[in-house]
Amino acid sequence: MNDPVNDLVEVRPGVYRDSVTLMRVSRALTDRPGVAVAVVAMATELNLGLARDLGFAVPPATPGDLLVAVRAASPAELEDAAAELERQLAARAPASGTRGEAPPRTTRSAARAFEASLALVSVPGEHAFAEALDAVEAGLSVMIFSDNMPVEQEILLKDRARAKGVLVMGPDCGTAVVGGAGLGFANVLRPGPVGVVAASGTGAQQVTSLLDLAGVGVSHVLGVGGRDLSAEVGGRSAVQALRALDEDPATELIVLVSKPPAPEVARAVRDLDLATPVVAALLGPGQDDLTTAAEKVLRALGRDVPEWPSWPAPASRPNTAGALRGLYAGGTLCAEAALLAGAGDFTDFGDDSYTRGRAHPMIDPALRLEALRGVASGVVLMDVVLGHGADPDPSSWLAPAICDAVDRGVHVVVAVVGTDGDPQGLRAQAARLNEAGAAVFTSNAAAARHARLLAGG
C-alpha cells in the first residue's frame, strides 16, 4: 500500500498551464531520484481519474484548476520535489508585458496592446475559435495549430478572414514559415524563391527540407489546414494563399502540397490563372511522391537534383524478414510510406484520436516508444521530424530503443525530416540513429522503399 505521508496532493484553483508545459513539469519531477510518480495536469475528469487510479486521494476540482499529485519514497524527497515543482511552475509562468502590467488574457486584448502581423493559436481545439476570431476581427492573419475544430467554425473563420483580407492557416496547421519566422513545427529553411501552400504539415516539411538540402530556399510556407481542399471547405484558404504568393515578388515558383483535392476544388485551383508557375505535390495513388515533387521543383528552377543523403544500417546483424510496422508522427509521411510500402501495419500517432488530451508525438514520444518496444521481429519504419517546436533531441530517447530493437532482430528504418540549420542538427541526429543500428534516410519515400525491400515486399 502507499504511504500517504509521502503523497502530495493539491488542487490550485484557477492556475492554468498548457498540456505540453505540464507534461514537461511532470517529466522533470518524475526524473528526480526518489520520486515514484508525478502528475501535474489540469484537473479534467481524465486526469482526476488517472490520479485516483494511481491511488491518490484527490479532492474535488474543476477543469479550470491545476492538479498536483506527487509520490516520493521519503518525506525529504517529497519536500525536494515540492520545491522543484514551485521552481518549474514559476519558470513557466506567463510572461508579463513591459512596465510589469498583467499579460493579456485574450488574443483580442493582446492585439490592442501589441502591433502584430499574425497570431499563432494552439489552445485546445474546442476553445480555438474564439482566439482565432479575435485575430481575424483585429485584422490579423492567424495560424491555428489546434486540431479538433468543428468544420463549420473553420468555414466561418475563413469567410470572415477573406472579407478582412487576412489568411486563416489551419486548423490543424502544423507548420508555416512567414517572413522567415518558423511557426509551429518548422524546419530552419534558407530564404529562397519557392513559395509553398500546404494542406499537409509534414508533407510541406519533407518537400522544403529536401529543397533546402539541395540548396534551394523558400519565400513563405503557408499552411492552410488538412481539410482546406475538401469539398466542404472548398479550398477557401488555399485559393487566398495561392493568390497572395502569386503577388509576392519574392516567390518565383509555388508548390501546392496536399492530399488529392475534391474534384471541384481542384478545378477551382486550376482556374485561378496565376502568373507564377505551380508544381502540385498531391499525395495519393498514381501521384508523385513528395521526393519526386521536390525533384520536379528543382528541375523547374533549372537546378541539379542531388543524391538525397542516407546512412545504410550496419550490415553485421542477421536478417530476419517479417511484417512491416509503420510508427509515424507525421500524418502525410505515414500515408506516403503506407502507399509506397504496399503492405504493412501503419499507425499515425499524430492523428486526432491519439492527441486528444495529450501532446503531439513530435513533442511527446511516449506512445511511439511504447509501440516500438512492443515489436518483437520484422521491420519498423519511423519518421523523426526535426525543427523548431519539435523534440529538442529525439535521438536521445530513440537511439537506445532502436539499439534494443535491433538486438531483438528487428530492422529499423528511419526517415529524418530536417535540415542542416535545424536546432537538433540533421546530420548529428542521423548519425546517432544510424550508430544505434537504424538505416536512416532524408527522403521518406526512399525510406519506405527500403523498408518494403527488407520486409520482402
Added chain:
Amino acid sequence: MTLSMLYGEPRVITVGAQVLGEALDRQAVPRREVDWRPPLPGASGALARVLADPRRESANATAVGRMLSARPMLTGVRPAREVLGLKAGEFFHAGPPITWERASGPMRGALVGAMLFEGLAATPEEAEDRLASGAGITLDSCHHHRTVGPMAGVVSPSMWMLEVADAEHGGTAYCSLNEGLGKVLRYGAYGPEVIERLRWMGEVLGPALAAALERCGPLDLRTLIAQALQMGDELHNRNRAATSLLVREIAPAVVEAAPDHAAEVLRFINGNDHFFLNAGMAAAKVSADAARGVPGSSLVVAMARNGTDFGIQVSGLGDRWFTGPAGVPDGLYLGGYGPDDANPDIGDSTITETAGLGGFAMAAAPAIVRFVGGEVSDAVAATTSMYEITMAEHPAYQIPGLGFRGTPAGIDVALVARTGLLPVVNTGIAGRMAGTGQVGAGLVSPPAGAFTAALDALADG
C-alpha cells in the same frame, strides 16, 4: 490579394502551448504571449454560438457606441409622484424584481421606512404586516422605470428625484436624492430621524435644488464626471470631488433661488461626500439605457442587486434579468460591525460599473484602496484587468495615472465567460438586520452564473 503579413518583420501573438512561443523566442521573433485560461465551466458551447453570430461585431459597436456617446445632463429635481406616476402603495426598489418574502433585512427595512414616510402605516409593525399581506402594495424594480436607487433603492411617491436627460439620444433617467451616511433609509434604517430627514428632503432640499437648477440651467454631468475622475473619484465609493464640483456649480443659484434655506441646503450637501453618487448613477443609467435593445449585442446594460439576487440585463436580450445569488462584500467595517453583520450585496449603484466607473475606474481613486486593505497597485490592477472584459475605452472618462487612458467601459458577456474575470464592484455594505443602516464598504464579485445564463440566452437567440 495583398497579404500584409508576407511583407515586413513578423510579429506574433501566441496563445496556447508555451513550447511554440519559446520556439519563436529562439528565432528572436518579437511576440506577445496571451495568458490564456479555459472559459467559465460549461460556457464553451454557448460561446462558440454567440461569437459566430454574424450580427455580434456591429451590434456591439453600435450598442457600446451609444453608451459612450451619451451626454447626461442634470435637468431637474421633481417628486416621484409627478415624474414616475407613482401612486400611494407603489414602491420601486433596487435590483431585479423581488417579493417581500424573499427580501433581505435592509430591503424590508427600507420598505417599512417608506411606508412610514408615506403615512401608510403608523408603526413599523403595522408597515411590516401590510407589506407582508401585500394588500394595496405594489413592488417593482427601479430599472423597469428608467430609475436607479442606491442600496435598497426604495422609491416612494413623495420622494424627490434627480432627473437626468441624455442630450445625445434623448433618454431620461431618475435617481432619488442622497440622504447621507449612517442610519439612512437606503441602508434599511427607518427610525424617526430617518423619516424626519426624508420629510425635510421633500419639503426643503428637493424644491430648493429644483429652483436652483431652473435658474442655472442644466448641468453637464459628463464633463463633471470627467473632471471628478481627474480629481481622485471613481464615482461609486468616492464622490468627494464630484460633490464639491456640484456645490461649486449650483451654490450661487441655491442662494438666489432659496435664500431662506440656502445655508441648510448647502450645509447638508457639503456634509455628505456621497451626495453626487445619485446624480452619477442617473447619468450612468441614462447612458446604459441608450445602449439597450440592439439585437445580437452581448453588452451588459444593467447590473443590479436587491440584497438577495445579483442580476444583469443585456442589450440584445430585452428586459430579461439573469440572476445569481448576491455575494457578501469583502471590505472594512464601521465601529464594532464585522462580516457577520453584513447583508449580501445590494443596490443599483453597480450601474456605475456598467458605464465604466466605480470599480472599473479604481485606478483613478487610489485613496479608496483602504476599503480593501490593499495597495495602490491593487487599484491599478483592478482597472487594467477590466479592459479584458470590456468592449471600449471611454472617450471622456479618463484616468490620469494611466496616461489619460479612457476607463474600461461596456462589459461583454462573452469576454466575461472567456476570461472568467468578473466585474470589479465597489460598494457600501448594509447591515443584515432591518433598521441597522450602513456597516461598512468594500469590494464584491458578481455571481458568474448570471453571465453564463445570459450567454446561454444569447446563444439560443
